[in-house]
Amino acid sequence: MPEKHVATVIQDLKGFEDNLPNRIDLSYPIAVLLDYDGTLAPIADNPAKTKMPVELEAIIHKLAQNPRVFLAVISGRGLKDVQKQVNIDGAIYAGNHGLEIEYPDGSRHDYELPxxxxxxxxxxxxxxxxxxxxxxxxxxxxxxxxxxxxxxxxxxxxxxxxxxxxxxxxxxxxxxxxxxxxxxxxPPVNWNKGEAALYILKQKFGDNWPQVINVVFAGDDTTDEDAMRALQGVGCSFRISADPQIQTFADFRLPQQAVMTDLLKWIAGAYVS
The missing domain is CATH 3.30.70 (Alpha-Beta Plaits)
Structure with a gap:
């Protein structure tokens, strides 16, 4: 059973270089699943004012163009809102904590509420x-x-x-x-970011996805813990939090959102460069 713990902290690019090669087999492609607010973009005083840092945005666009990198954004925002904010072609977008999912070809999966x-x-x-x-x-x-x-x-x-x-x-x-x-x-239904992450991975890579793909997930909030729990032991997840004692299902803790740029930089160096 997945358990919460105090996760090892990674503070910079060297931390990823020291920890990830033992966790990620570069002979396999990688699925990068990310929250938006507080993860890809710093928290703003108004959701309309959020913006990805310039360097992070450039790296993630670079990753999205690589055939060995699969990108999905799983956000609490409405679907169209998060698509507008991220605006990366070729990515899968899941809005409303995964209740609505849209694929690059325009097809959708919507959880039907009673x-x-x-x-x-x-x-x-x-x-x-x-x-x-x-x-x-x-x-x-x-x-x-x-x-x-x-x-x-x-x-x-x-x-x-x-x-x-x-x-x-x-x-x-x-x-x-x-x-x-x-x-x-x-809503009181058995569907959350974790269920959405598993659904997306199974649809894309089949039921045996843990054997054919590396998975990275990053998020900063309590709703992201659903995905961290679902992926514990079969993926590598990161919880963004300044609290050194926070209990999390994630494998690693990032002390601030800015460290996300180093995570994506490491992935780009391993898969794109």
């Missing part, structure tokens, strides 16, 4: 907007999941508002997860 859950979602959005969309907080409605952002709410009001938002989400049967200055509400 009618009752769809109605509860609509009612939940309406109540959140009525009761807690105030004092700088706002509801990001992604049609099947949502994020309640309270980053700009005055400090003395944050706890009360986020607590009420969480209670409203749970009242309608949705899972309320803590994110960066936000509450993420996901």
């Amino acid at each position: 009618k009752e859950i769809q109605k509860n979602y609509t009612d939940m959005v309406a109540e959140l907007k009525q009761k807690v969309e105030k004092n700088g907080a706002w509801v990001e409605d992604k049609k099947v999941s949502l994020t309640y952002h309270y980053r700009d709410t005055p400090v003395e009001l944050k706890d009360e508002q986020k607590q009420l938002a969480s209670e409203i989400c749970k009242k309608y049967g949705f899972r309320a997860n803590q994110a960066h200055e936000a509450i993420e509400a996901k």
